[in-house]
Amino acid sequence: MMDIANLRLRFDGEEENLFHGLDIRVEEGEKVLLLGPSGSGKSTLLNIMGGLIPRVIEIPMKADRLQVSDDCAYVFQDPDSQFTMPTVGEELGFVLENKGVRQSEMKQKFTAVLEAVGLDVSFGKDIQELSGGMKQKLAIASALLQDSHTLFLDEPASMLDEESARHVWDTVESIWENRTVVIIEHRVEYIWDKMDRVILMDDSGGIVCQGTPEDMLTNHGKLLTAFGVWHPRSWENAPVLRRAKPSEQTLLEAQSLDVRRGEDSILKVDGLKIRKGEWVTIEGANGTGKTSLLLALMKLIPSAGGLYYRGKKIRKTKDIAGGVYPVFQNPELQFITNKVFDEVFINLEMHFDKTEAMRQTGNILERFGLSAVSHLHPLEISTGQKRRLSVATAAGGVPEIIMLDEPTFGLDQRQTFRMLELFSEMTGAGTSIVMITHDEEIKRRYPSRRLLIEDGRLAERTAVNDAPVNQEV
16 A cells, blocks of 8 residues: 655755645555646656655655555656666566576566567667667566566556557556556556546646546546546547648658668658648557658668758758757757757747747747746656657747657647647648657548558558548638
8 A cells, every 4th residue: 555645845946846735545456547737746756656756866855654665666658767778688687687586587588578568579689779669668568577566657658559559558457456556648548447546636736636437537527628638538629620731842852762770671761752831640550660760861860762852962961950850759869958948949049039039939938838847957847848848949940841759748638739739830831740649549630641651661541531530620
C-alpha cells in the first residue's frame, strides 16, 4: 500500500508549490490511472510514490505521512532517461545481474521478455540505433524483468503503433495480477475499462475527483473535458478544421532516395514531392524508418539519390537552413538557450526588430500555454511542456516546411487540439507540415496526404482520408 498525506513540493526557481497538501492512497494490488493536464505533476507524483524523490532526485518536499513502494519498477515517459548500458543485451543483463540471476539463465529470459513486448532485435543491437517506439518496448521489457510488486508506467505506449500498443497492454495485463499498477497514459482506449480507479488532477497538482472508470465518464465527463485530459470520448470534442489546399508549387523533392544505416539500406523512396501548404503524415509500424526518412530529407543522416529544395540540389543541411525546420522526437535535442522565452525569441529576432520579436514571442508562448514557465530553463519544465516548446520554436522560425516527429506525444487533449488548430492555420498560410504520428484519429481526420512506409518503401496511402470526419468550412 502507498499512502501520502499533506504533500507539499516546490521546484527550485518556482514561487508556488506544485502540490498544496495532496492526499493520495493506493491499495495493495489496485490498478490506478492518473489523469491531468500537461504540467500538473503526474510524473513527479509517480517519482514520489516510488521513492525516487527525494532519495535519488533531490527536490524540497514535505509530507505528514509518506508510505511509498520499496519494490517497484518504472517505465519513464522518455525511455532514454532510464537506459544505463549501450546494447540491448547489456541493458537487460544489468537488470538480471542486480537480481542475482546466473549468466547461463539470462539468454532464455532475454528472449522471452523481448518476445513478450514484441521487440525483434539482436542482443548486441546498439540502443541508440533503435527507433523511439523500439526504445519504449525495451524500457517496458526492462521493467518486466525486474518482476517488482509495483509498476509505475508513464506514457508507456505513447510512441507505439496501434498493433504494438495493443500488444504491450495485453502483456502488462497478463502479469499484473496481485501487483499494484499506477499508470499515466493518454491512449486510454486500451485500458480504461480495466482500471479499478481513475484520478483526475488539476493544473496545480490537486485531486479534483476520482472514481471507477464508469463513474468518471458518467458523472464527471464534462469535467474531464474541461481539464483537457484524454478519455474514451475525447475525440467527440475534436476541432473541425479546413482541409489543407496545397498549391502546385513543389518545395522539396526526393528522387530515387536510398536511406542507409551503416552498410544497410533501410528505406527506398522512388519519388516524393512536398508541395507548399500541404499537411502530410508519415505512417508505418515502429522501426520501419519514419524518423530516418525525416532526417534524410534534411541531410542529417547519409542517403543516396537526389534531394532538391525549390529546384536546387541539397548537398548539406545548411542549404535548407531556415526554410526547413525539424521538431525532433526528443525535444531536448534542439534546445540551445537557458530560458524558455529565449528558445522562441532567438528565431524571431532574425526576422523582426527586437520589440516585434519580443511581442510575437509572448504571443506564441501564451498560445502554447508556456507563459508561466517562460523564465525557466527548458530542461526544468515537464515533458509535455518541452514538446510544446519544441513546436513553438518552429512556429517562431517562420519556415516553409516543418518536419515533426510525433509532435503530440505527451500532450493532453487540450494542448493536442490547440496544436492541430495551429497546424491548420499554418498550412492555410502556406507552410507545409510533414509529421510522423501513430494517432489514428489524427491520421483519419486532418492530413491532406497520407504516406505509408512498409517493406522498406514509401508509398502513397491515400490522396485524401479514408473516412474523413471533419468537413471543410
